Amino acid sequence: MLDVKTKITLAAVILCSGWISLTGHVGMGNSAHAAELPQIVVVGDQMGAERRSIADYVELGLANNPLISEAHFKVVAARHRIPQQQSLPDPMVNTNTFLSPVQTAAGEQRFALGVSQKLTNSKRRRTKAAIAAAEVATAEADLQRLQLDVAEKIRIACFQLLFVQKAAEITGEDIESLRQISAIIQTQYEVKQSVTQQDVLNVETEISRVQNQLTVLRQKEKSYSARLARLVRLPPHVDVEITDSLTPLTTQYSLPELTERAIQFRPELSGQLASIRRDRHKICLANLQKNPDFTVGLNWISTSSSGLSPVANGEDAVLLGIGFNLPIHRRKIAAAIGEAKATTLASSSRYDSLQDQVGEEVFDLIARAESSQATLEMMQQDIIPNASRTLELSIEEYVNGDIKYVQLIDNWRALLRYRIAEAQMIADGNQIAASLARSVGGFMP
Numbered sequence: 017m018l019d020v021k022t023k024i025t026l027a028a029v030i031l032c033s034g035w036i037s038l039t040g041h042v043g044m045g046n047s048a049h050a051a052e053l054p055q056i057v058v059v060g061d062q063m064g065a066e067r068r069s070i071a072d073y074v075e076l077g078l079a080n081n082p083l084i085s086e087a088h089f090k091v092v093a094a095r096h097r098i099p100q101q102q103s104l105p106d107p108m109v110n111t112n113t114f115l116s117p118v119q120t121a122a123g124e125q126r127f128a129l130g131v132s133q134k135l136t137n138s139k140r141r142r143t144k145a146a147i148a149a150a151e152v153a154t155a156e157a158d159l160q161r162l163q164l165d166v167a168e169k170i171r172i173a174c175f176q177l178l179f180v181q182k183a184a185e186i187t188g189e190d191i192e193s194l195r196q197i198s199a200i201i202q203t204q205y206e207v208k209q210s211v212t213q214q215d216v217l218n219v220e221t222e223i224s225r226v227q228n229q230l231t232v233l234r235q236k237e238k239s240y241s242a243r244l245a246r247l248v249r250l251p252p253h254v255d256v257e258i259t260d261s262l263t264p265l266t267t268q269y270s271l272p273e274l275t276e277r278a279i280q281f282r283p284e285l286s287g288q289l290a291s292i293r294r295d296r297h298k299i300c301l302a303n304l305q306k307n308p309d310f311t312v313g314l315n316w317i318s319t320s321s322s323g324l325s326p327v328a329n330g331e332d333a334v335l336l337g338i339g340f341n342l343p344i345h346r347r348k349i350a351a352a353i354g355e356a357k358a359t360t361l362a363s364s365s366r367y368d369s370l371q372d373q374v375g376e377e378v379f380d381l382i383a384r385a386e387s388s389q390a391t392l393e394m395m396q397q398d399i400i401p402n403a404s405r406t407l408e409l410s411i412e413e414y415v416n417g418d419i420k421y422v423q424l425i426d427n428w429r430a431l432l433r434y435r436i437a438e439a440q441m442i443a444d445g446n447q448i449a450a451s452l453a454r455s456v457g458g459f460m461p
Contacts, residue, residue, distance in 0.1 A: 065256070078163055082249075084166060087159040091155045094148065094152040097151070097152075100148075101148045102141050102145045104133065104134070104141075108131070108132045112127070112128040114128075123321050125333070126318060128315060129317075130313055132337075133311065134311045137304060137307050139307075140304045146297045150297065153287070154294070160458075161287070165454065166247070167458075168450050170244070170247050172450050172451075173247055174260075175443045175446045176243075177258060178260070178443060180236045181262075182262050183439055183440075194226060197424065198219040200415060202216055214421075219421070262439060264389075264445060265389070265445050266389075267449070269385060274378050278456040279375075281458065282374050292360060292363045295356060295360035302355070303349075305352060307343070308340040310338060311338070312338055313337040316335075381448055384448050385448045385452065392438065395441060403430050403431040404431055410427040
């Protein structure tokens, strides 16, 4: 028997051991669970950021896009149809059991076994395989079209995000310049008393208004960042950052060269050419309906030596059969040929229409790009320098009392608008280039 003190000591040891075991079990459970969950990098109160170039984001989006994966597997499926069309049909095996035995001179017949093979026209099989190959080319063109569309959307989203970030940066800089103007006005009010308190309050109100605009721009930045993350299939909590900067394009576009390239490499056109090839093969296939298909069969009949015949010898019977269809319904064949020809003409007309659309699209994008470049050049060389100089003179004249507060703030607002408009033009020019890259089949001008 254990005394009371010993019992208490043992109970304490057991309780301590159980608590250690319980805490250890919980800790291991949490560690194992954490290993199964994706790790999120948290810095302070912000989620982890993804820093990549525009080209890297395009590559990531192309690799993760589910529509592109779907189109890829459709291409794979279409390729598997080619060997199916080249193959002969499966041979047929048939058996017959005579419920009432057939009495022959050789003996009694109770069972028959036959094997047959349909020999379809080899040229017809090759034509069907060519049709399937053309459908593969059409599926590949659709895959390329999706890839170009996704790449364009990602590039445009990147330049939209870069513009909003640049606009926020410009607005932040102009708030600092507005604070300098506010300091000048405050000095004029306190020292020289050449302005009223209304000017002091108005400039503070203007600072608050511009700060509100900056808040709106920051919100837009988050929205565009989330849109880019969705396009490249990153988690929505990840802040995407672009290592490239918003720089103007100085590319000189050649309309004949880009139009020729678009006609040569645009997926919609190459896919339509594949459709024309398919329809032409269908004309050939319809003409081949005039040629018959043959079926060769071999039959074996089991013969026993018993039976009614006095000369029964039990020799089995072997039969060789050849059959073929008779393509005598000429009106049906002629209708199939007419249908295939009409479909080919429709596909050719569709190709001509697409070619015109591509040419018009390339021309319009080049015109917009050239117009954007010319406007941007004017903005950078004339408008912004003049607006900046005007603001400097306005500050001097305001200090001297030559102009009113309204004129000073109007000049400041004009410079802010011009600088943001410059960033917008640069972003628009890059977005036009992204659309032009899709229009000409992937070449980034």
